[in-house]
Amino acid sequence: MAATSLSSPSTTTAAILLGGWRRRTVAFPFRVTCSAAAAGGTVVIGLAADSGCGKSTFMRRLTSVLGGGTAAAAPPRGGEPGTLVEGDATVICLDDYHSLDRAGRKAKGVTALHPRANDFELMYRQVRALKDGRAVEKPIYNHATGLLDPPELVAPPRILVIEGLHPMYDARVRGLLDFSIYLDISSEIKFAWKIQRDMAERGHSLESIKASIAARKPDFDSYIDPQKQYADAVIEVLPTRLIPDDDEGEVLRVKLIMKEGARHFSPAYLFDEGSTISWIPCGRKLSCSYPGISFAYFPDTYFGHEVSVLEMDGRFDKLDELIYVESHLSNLSTRYYGEVTQQMLKHADLPGSNNGTGLFQTIVGLKIRDLCEQIVAERAAPPPALAAVA
Numbered sequence: 001m002a003a004t005s006l007s008s009p010s011t012t013t014a015a016i017l018l019g020g021w022r023r024r025t026v027a028f029p030f031r032v033t034c035s036a037a038a039a040g041g042t043v044v045i046g047l048a049a050d051s052g053c054g055k056s057t058f059m060r061r062l063t064s065v066l067g068g069g070t071a072a073a074a075p076p077r078g079g080e081p082g083t084l085v086e087g088d089a090t091v092i093c094l095d096d097y098h099s100l101d102r103a104g105r106k107a108k109g110v111t112a113l114h115p116r117a118n119d120f121e122l123m124y125r126q127v128r129a130l131k132d133g134r135a136v137e138k139p140i141y142n143h144a145t146g147l148l149d150p151p152e153l154v155a156p157p158r159i160l161v162i163e164g165l166h167p168m169y170d171a172r173v174r175g176l177l178d179f180s181i182y183l184d185i186s187s188e189i190k191f192a193w194k195i196q197r198d199m200a201e202r203g204h205s206l207e208s209i210k211a212s213i214a215a216r217k218p219d220f221d222s223y224i225d226p227q228k229q230y231a232d233a234v235i236e237v238l239p240t241r242l243i244p245d246d247d248e249g250e251v252l253r254v255k256l257i258m259k260e261g262a263r264h265f266s267p268a269y270l271f272d273e274g275s276t277i278s279w280i281p282c283g284r285k286l287s288c289s290y291p292g293i294s295f296a297y298f299p300d301t302y303f304g305h306e307v308s309v310l311e312m313d314g315r316f317d318k319l320d321e322l323i324y325v326e327s328h329l330s331n332l333s334t335r336y337y338g339e340v341t342q343q344m345l346k347h348a349d350l351p352g353s354n355n356g357t358g359l360f361q362t363i364v365g366l367k368i369r370d371l372c373e374q375i376v377a378e379r380a381a382p383p384p385a386l387a388a389v390a
């Protein structure tokens with residue numbers, strides 16, 4: 001199996017490797033002024049979710065916020081294996097650390113979600129190496145063949161995003177994360193999204209999708225879902241409360257659960273920090289058709305941690321009117337007035353752009369950009385003694 005390489009990065013390029021449209025090269029001009037070598041290490045972000053829960057969609061919003069141009073928003077071409085390199089951030093899909101290929105899992109009777117099907121030792125060693133500024137020979141799991149392809153060289157980037165099933169499962173890997181996010185999609189919504197994608201894009205039958213979801217459920221409950229307790233931010237997607245007994249799943253209630261006290265991260269808020277707010281913004285400045293829109297903001301506890309929660313139920317009719325909502329939100333880590341609305345308009349074609357999933361993914365992306373800048377500035381600052389001499 002591939003070992004970490006001791007070679008230094010000879011390039012300022014990086015990899016973008018995005019779930020459903022994995023492994024296509026995208027230009028990623030990155031404006032945050034940090035360099036892995038100069039600033040003393042890579043910032044590592046973990047994004048966890050089950051398959052089909054919107055990781056790729058989130059990554060497209062995140063890379064756009066971090067500085068990815070139009071290429072990051074381009075439609076998928078997908079298919080070809082191999083981490084692709086260009087830009088200043090690297091996104092590694094943790095499927096590449098499957099230690100059992102498709103046939104191996106079948107023979108042993110385990111799903112890809114089971115720890116036995118994944119090499120956490122290698123994952124830890126390689127993320128550690130990248131964080132320390134050393135290139136690695138990362139394995140590649142090929143979803144087209146179900147086999148492990150020959151490894152590829154990955155250079156340490158300025159920001160490393162590890163996305164997939166288990167970024168927070170192994171305590172050692174978890175300890176390397178500077179920030180972590182969990183996408184918590186309720187089972188009925190996940191089912192609807194998976195059916196829509198796997199039938200339309202992957203040619204699976206309804207029965208086979210149902211069987212696959214049922215087969216994965218025990219391992220999902222044991223090994224994937226518990227990771228949310230470690231996340232600094234959780235985006236929870238639930239059925240709406242605005243339509244009684246809704247079974248269409250078109251209107252969503254979305255919660256952004258933000259941990260208090262996480263380093264370099266301070267939660268966004270609505271109107272008044274720390275208060276409890278319920279807000280129906282529909283009226284003169286925001287058009288709302290049935291069933292309307294409601295927002296909430298409140299303190300809560302989540303797995304014993306103090307958190308702040310922003311909640312949105314409903315969907316926007318006119319995306320440009322989102323500026324009205326944005327102007328009532330604070331601590332968004334935007335660089336200019338209206339940046340959230342601008343990002344949402346830029347990616348209006350992405351799923352969830354008219355509801356809380358897109359809005360909260362965009363806000364988390366902005367918070368990550370801010371966090372990276374803070375960490376880089378901190379690491380680049382001279383030690384106090386040297387600063388005093390200077």
Ligand SMILES: Nc1ncnc2c1ncn2[C@@H]1O[C@H](COP(=O)(O)OP(=O)(O)OP(=O)(O)O)[C@@H](O)[C@H]1O
Nearest residue numbers: 019020051052053054055056057193197351352357
């Ligand atoms: N916010 C959303 N609203 C509606 N549908 C969504 C949303 N996010 C994702 N989807 C749908 O869910 C499906 C899976 O999304 P995506 O490819 O982003 O997930 P993923 O976690 O990367 O999946 P995988 O790991 O299997 O590649 C897509 O068909 C997408 O259209």
Ligand SMILES: O=C(CO)[C@H](O)[C@H](O)COP(=O)(O)O
Nearest residue numbers: 051095102112143144146165
């Ligand atoms: O949960 C998954 C993460 O994307 C996949 O099912 C896992 O990676 C196995 O992939 P495949 O079904 O293509 O062999």
